[in-house]
Amino acid sequence: MQINLVYLLILFALQSEMKQESIDKLKILASAARYDVSCASSGSNRPNTGKGLGNAAPWGICHSFTEDGRCISLMKLMLTNHCIYDCAYCANRKSNDIPRTTFTVDEVVDLTIEFYRRNYIEGLFLSSGIIKNPDYTMERMVWVAKDLRVNQNYNGYIHLKSIPGASDQLQQLAGLYADRLSVNIEIATENNLKMLAPDKNYKSILNPMNTIKNKIIENKEERSKFRHAPRFTPAGQSTQLIIGATPDNDKHILNLAGNLYNSKNLKRVYYSGFIPVNSYDKRLPAIIEPPLKRENRLYQADWLFRFYHFTIDEIVNDDHPDLDLEIDPKLSYALRNPWLFPVDINKASYETILRVPGIGVLSAKKIILGRRYNKLNQSHLKKIGVVLKRAKYFITCNELKTPTIHEIQPKNFKKMLLSENKPVKQYHKSLYKQLSLFPIN
C-alpha cells in the first residue's frame, strides 16, 4: 500500500515535470519561429481520402488572431533553435547566449495532431536552426512530415522551410510530404546577404528553389498522364524578404519579387519589416519602429502587379523608386497619372476600372456584370461595395457631375485625403490585410 502510494506520487511528479518541460520547450521553439511571416495556409487542396485526419481547405482557415491582429493558421515551430550559423538579423545565431532546446520528431508530431484534432490549427509550419550540417537538419524535418503523412494518416497542411544547402534528394523527399516548401532569401542583394549572413550565399538558396520548381513542373506532367501520381508540394513554394535591414529600395525589392514570381514560379513572396533582435550588431541599422507601413505598401504593390494588371515599372521606376508611405500605391499611381481619369464606369474596360482608387477586383467584376442590365449610378456603386469616398473623384457614371481629380488637382488631393482620414488609424486598419485575401481598395 505504502509503496504503491509512493510510486504513484513519483509517477505524478514525473508527469507534471514532463508537462512543465514540454510547455517550456514549446515556448522557446515557438518564440524562435515567430518572426517568420508566412502564415498562409491557402492554396492547397488535399482531400481527406477515406478515414484519415484532416484536409487542406483551399481557402486557408485562420483559427485565431494574435493581439496584434495576425491570423493564426499554422502552428509555427522550430525543430531546434541551436544553430551553427551566425546570421546578423537572427535571434538564434550561434553567438547569442540564449536558452536552447530541441524537439524530438515525436513531440512535434504529437503537438500537431493534438492541436489539429481540437481545431486549434490548420497545420504545421516547421523551420529549424542548422545542427551539424544542412542535410542532417533537413533529414529530421522530413521525418516529421513523413511520420505525419504515413503513420498518422494526416492530411492537414504542412509547410516546411527548406534548409539552404541541403541536398536535392532531401528537397525532393520533403516536397512529397509537404504542401508548401519555402526557401527564404531574406536579404534582397547578394552582397548584403554575404555581409550579414556570411555562411549563406544566393547559390545555396536559388539552387533548391530551382530543384523544387523543376520538380513541380515534372509532377504536373506526371499527374496529367497518371491521375494518381503522388502530388509534389501542391501549394507551391514561397520565400521571404526582410525589409529595412539593408538600404535596398522598393524598386529593387519589387523587381526581385517579380523576377522570382516569373522565373521560379513562386506562389508568394513575403515581405517582413525588420525588427532588430541583435541591437549590438553594428552592421544593422538602429531603428526605433519596425517599418510596418512600408511592409504594408509592398504587399499592396505586390497585389497590384499580380491581380490588378499593373506592371512593376508603373508602380516603381527611376523617377519614383520608393513607394509613397502616406497613400497606397494605386492612389499614388492615379495622382501621378491624372490624365487617365475620370473613367466612365458604364463604358470603360475591366482593366481600366481596376485602376480606379476605391475599386477592388470584386467590385470591378460586379460593375461589368451589373452594367449589362442597367446604367449604373453612384448608389448602385455603393451597394456593389465601391469605396465611393475615394472613387468618386476618378469616375463618371450615370449621374450629375461631381468634382473630379482635375478640378481638385493631384497636389491638393493628397492633402485633402490625409486630413480627412486621420491617417495613422486608417493605415493600421489595413495593416494586416495581406494575411487574408482582401482586395486593395
Added chain:
Amino acid sequence: MDLFIYDQTFEGLLTAIQDAFDLNIEPDKILSTKAFQDDLFAIKYYITTDPDKFEKLWEQIKDKSSEQNCQRIFKAFLSELPDIEIIIYNYIKLILETPYNVEVDFSNENLVKLNNIQKKVGREAQRVMMFVRFQKTIDEIFYASFDAKYNVIPLTVAHFRSRFADQKWVIFDTRRKFGYYYDLENVREITIGNQKVSLDSGKVDKDILHISEKLFQKLWKSYYDTINIKERKNLKVHMQFLPKRFWKFLPEKDFKNNLVMN
C-alpha cells in the same frame, strides 16, 4: 392583411411561397409558427408543408439560376431575420418573373439586399469553422459548443465531417440548443440532456474530460501567448477579427475561467 404561417422549416417556407403563387395572393407577412402572434384582423393561411410543392418550386428556381444562387437563398433563410421570409418571397418572384437570369444583376435592390444577408450568414459559418474548439472527453468524443449569430450549423457539418472523419465529435449551438453528433459512421441531430455539459455556457464538467485535455489547452495557451509580438500590439484589429462572443469558448482567450467546469 394576408398572413402566411409556416412550420419554421425551409421546405415549409417554399411551400408557403408556392401556395401564394397558386392562390395569386401577395402575402403581407410570412411568419414561422415561432414568430407568429395571433392577429384578429388578419386573414390567416396555415401552410401545410408539402414536399411536392417544395420540390416543384425549387426545381423552377434551379432551372432559372445557378446552384450558387440556390445556396444564396438557403443561406439567407438561415439568418432568421424578422423579415427574411418576405425578402425571399420577393427574390424568388423576381427570379421567376425576369426573362433572363437575374442573379448577377447587382443593380437590383432586392437582389443586393438578399445577397448582403446571405454573405453575413456565410461569414458567420466560416467563423464557426475557424473558432470552434473541441475538448476531448473520457469516452474519446471531441466536444465543442459555440454561440452563433445565425443558424449556421447546417452549413458547417460537411466541413467537420470530412475534416475530422476519424474522431467522434459533437458540435452544439448554445443559442438554439441543438447540435450534431458524428459517431464515425453517421451524423445525427441531437439535443443534450447530460448534466455534465452546461447548455448555456457550453462548459464541460472536468470529471468527464480526458486527462490530457488540460495539458493541451495549456500548451495551446502558451503557444498563443508566445507568438505575440509586443511591438505590434493592435487590439482594435484584434477584436474586429476575433469577435468577443467567441472568446468564452477559446482556451487561448479565457483560460482562467476556461472551458472546464469546476
